[in-house]
Amino acid sequence: xxxxxxxxxxxxxxxxxxxxxxxxLSMSAYFESANLPGCAHWMRLQSQEEVAHAMKFxxxxxxxxxxxxxxxxxxxxxEFQSPLDVFxxxxxxERKVSESIYRIYDLASKEKDYPTQVLLNWFVSEQVEEEQSxxxxxxxxxxxxxxxxxxxxxxxxxxxxxxxxx
Ligand code: MG
Numbered sequence: 001x002x003x004x005x006x007x008x009x010x011x012x013x014x015x016x017x018x019x020x021x022x023x024x025l026s027m028s029a030y031f032e033s034a035n036l037p038g039c040a041h042w043m044r045l046q047s048q049e050e051v052a053h054a055m056k057f058x059x060x061x062x063x064x065x066x067x068x069x070x071x072x073x074x075x076x077x078x079e080f081q082s083p084l085d086v087f088x089x090x091x092x093x094e095r096k097v098s099e100s101i102y103r104i105y106d107l108a109s110k111e112k113d114y115p116t117q118v119l120l121n122w123f124v125s126e127q128v129e130e131e132q133s134x135x136x137x138x139x140x141x142x143x144x145x146x147x148x149x150x151x152x153x154x155x156x157x158x159x160x161x162x163x164x165x166x
Contacts, residue, residue, distance in 0.1 A: 002066035003111045009104045010116070014057045015071035016100055021050035023093060026076035027086050036151075038159025039083060045161055046090075053123070060119050083151065084141040091134035098127040 002010075028043035061068045080086045101123045108116035137158070144150030 002061065002064040003113055006104070006108055006111055006113050006116055007061060007066045009107055010057050010061050010066070011069050012071065013100060013104060014054050014061075014068065015073065016097060017050050017054035017057065018070075019073050019076070020093065020097060021047045021054065022073055023076040024050060024090070026078060027080070027090065030078075030080050030086060031083070034083070036083065036155045038155035038157065039086075042158035042161045043086075045163055049164065053126070056119070056122075060116075064115065084138065087134055087137045087141055091131065091138055094127065094130045094134055098124075098131060101127055 024043045024047035028040045028047060031037070031040035031043060058068055077089065080089070101120060105117065105120045105124065107113075108120060137154075140154055141151075144154065
């Protein structure tokens with residue numbers, strides 16, 4: 001049986017992951033409107049990954065005999081200054097998600113909830129990748145000052161991202 005505090009934290013994390021999906025979908029919409037289809041594609045896949053993350057927690061809570069309670073989602077940001085601004089915000093967002101995962105990890109270890117810690121191990125590694133990929137794109141956008149032919153090339157590169165089902 002799932003500890004009540006851990007269950008609450010996991011339910012809140014489901015909301016956090018779904019909100020992430022919402023944020024990235026909004027970023028995808030921004031890129032569509034800015035005529036950057038590659039960036040829009042990258043963000044659409046990112047959004048789908050976040051839904052998959054939420055579902056990992058959803059399945060886990062159910063498997064442990066817990067009760068999933070979905071929380072309200074806020075409106076995501078709509079307007080952005082530039083492609084660089086979008087990816088900087090994505091990176092900030094992922095850093096917050098990482099902190100949230102670490103807090104649940106602390107709680108699960110305090111409560112001696114080993115299965116939750118095993119689940120969270122996967123998320124800890126995933127967050128390293130998430131932060132790294134957003135940070136790499138921020139670096140590239142800073143290098144090309146977010147404009148010109150370099151931006152078009154980067155857009156093409158991001159457009160080649162393939163779906164990663166994990
Ligand atoms: Mg996530």
